[in-house]
Amino acid sequence: MFGFGLLKKSTPRGERSRYVGIDLSSTRMRAIAAGDGRTRALALDGDFEDLPMTVTLDRRTAEVGRTALDMLRKSPHSVCSNYLALVGRTHEWRGPKLTLKPETAVQLSLDKIQPAVVAESDAAGLALPSYLSTIQVQKINELASVAKLPIRGTVSAALAIAAHRAAFVLAPKNQPIQATTDDEDPTAVVPLRDGTPGSGAVLLIDVDDYALNASVLLVTPAEVRVHATGLWPHASLRVWKDRLIDSISDRCVRLCRRDPRDNGESEQLLYEDLESVLDAARQRQTSRISVRAAHWYQDLQLTPEDVETWTQPILNIALDQLRQFLQASALPATPRAVWLSHTAGRLPGLAAKMFKHSPEHTTISILPVNAAAEAAASLVPRWLTGTMPRGHLDSSIPLERAVPTSSARPSATIGKPRK
16 A cells, blocks of 8 residues: 655764754654755664654753653653643653753753754754744744754744645656655655646644644645644544553453553563554554563564554544544645655554545655655755745745756655555
């Protein structure tokens, strides 16, 4: 049904002419360096390309990233997480040694990526979730300035992606299908279904630890404009993962009378196994995990059907909300395309259901993991030359007079056509 691409790690090349794009969500940060028609992911947390948005509270000096993520289920009172959407609100996390407010946690996260960003470029663009308010965006900009990040402009991630890939709506038959990053395999690319060229609407679906969110974007030769946005915290990525942990734990109880949720270490290990479970389910493969504690263990085989059955109630909620959202948006015609972010594309059953229930002329695609970061980087030259205002872009982006066919090539995550 869908093709998927893989990205390998790479090391900085120190090319100062490159631009950096940063993708910030409630779950993680990613960044890419772009130049000469190529992009390369940056390592933000040791050798890892993504920086988890988690901060430790159990030591005098806070640590951001995997050090905190490794404690999220083992010692949840010692970790600050899911703080991006709370910027500007009265909230704090009290741990054994530290007390943090949302602004402080975001500041620490931006400080963490600063060396990797400035080592690559003097100009960066920042893509942010569409659910952040104007006041929250202004505060994040201030925090980025304190972190000495060279941010030249900010943009709603959904809007940036739609503008970066507008050519696939306006002239789908003319777009070459090939890889654009140093790490993508061109032979893995699945052809995009031919579509009717011209203006049209795109539904873009994303999810992070705070909420499932969606945007309807209108693409015309002159501009890309946000038509409607929706937000559903009760279908967030955290809710999906909690559901899987509870279901897998219940199976353990039935099989061996042991519950991994009774022990912080075993629940943490189970939480870390969820990534492989989600990947296997997406590829329609059975995953094999070992749930273990100090004095017991249980080997489990989880089929894609198991995973989808367990998460079916959340999927039903998500589909119902998306259906109501589209109806309320009052589009004159059904969307030309449905684009799922890389994270949303991993939610069990979501991509398959969208594919099954969409009209025949609607293209269903799963975007590459760095789609938002690439889109933010593509806007930096326009910010630098003054052809686009430096303020936060959250309503529309004017398209350049001529959209080159190489400006928004899809990766191996584009959905293949129906037969």
